[in-house]
């Protein structure tokens with residue numbers, strides 16, 4: 001039994017925050033029942049049908065379990081539908097890799113190394129967009145943080161910075177860190193001073209926004225490094241700090257401003273089109289938007305990522321939402337083994 005246990009994929013070449021892992025269990029007793037009882041197939045036929053089973057991505061990654069699929073943190077889980085014990089339960093591990101220049105090489109190398117026989121792994125591509133990816137990222141982040149322990153504010157800040165500036169070793173920057181503050185000196189980037197990390201105002205504003213977004217459903221308003229803020233508080237603060245003007249957001253209505261802020265956070269994670277952003281004139285077609293000031297700068301000092309010829313930054317008028325390709329790698333190894341052993345006991 002030892003060999004079937006820990007067989008995690010090696011993901012160390014992927015920048016933090018670019019791979020999301022999902023684990024889902026499926027009950028083979030339930031599945032075999034469908035094939036043998038409902039569809040009247042002989043066990044042998046059922047076996048070969050089940051073996052081919054390629055679950056849909058939604059079934060593997062949905063936060064709400066779908067029929068026959070379920071999540072369990074228990075050591076000895078049971079099927080919630082028929083009560084079957086562990087040996088009937090097969091596990092799918094699904095890795096969702098965000099397609100981008102920073103993950104392409106690592107992804108190709110990973111996929112190349114995967115065993116090919118018997119479809120032990122499936123690789124599935126799906127189109128998504130920056131906004132959906134951003135909310136998934138936020139959702140995963142929220143689930144992994146303990147919002148009752150205040151240190152989550154620092155963790156959330158670190159994860160945001162990791163997402164935004166992938167080349168910096170943030171673990172090192174955050175080691176023994178006690179506080180994160182707004183810098184009154186820096187205009188971009190960050191600096192560590194003793195136990196404190198100072199962020200340029202724009203970065204700091206974004207950290208607050210992320211904290212707000214993570215915690216706003218947890219309680220009234222959202223919890224941030226500056227205390228609990230309602231949406232109005234948040235926007236007032238960002239306006240006062242100059243952040244909203246810096247992004248060229250001209251809307252006044254808080255809900256609209258908020259939407260623009262989210263577009264900005266979501267679309268700039270690669271920072272390749274950074275500096276042009278926020279332009280979609282939804283609903284106000286035709287109204288020419290003044291060119292964004294160059295005020296928006298790149299952040300961390302080490303990032304000297306020069307724009308490569310082909311990725312021309314979008315025109316201010318073009319849609320904000322960028323399309324993103326998601327690459328799902330589904331590990332079917334446990335499933336195939338369990339199907340085999342379950343069949344053996346069926347046929348006996």
Ligand SMILES: [Zn+2]
Nearest residue numbers: 027030079082
């Ligand atoms: Zn079951």
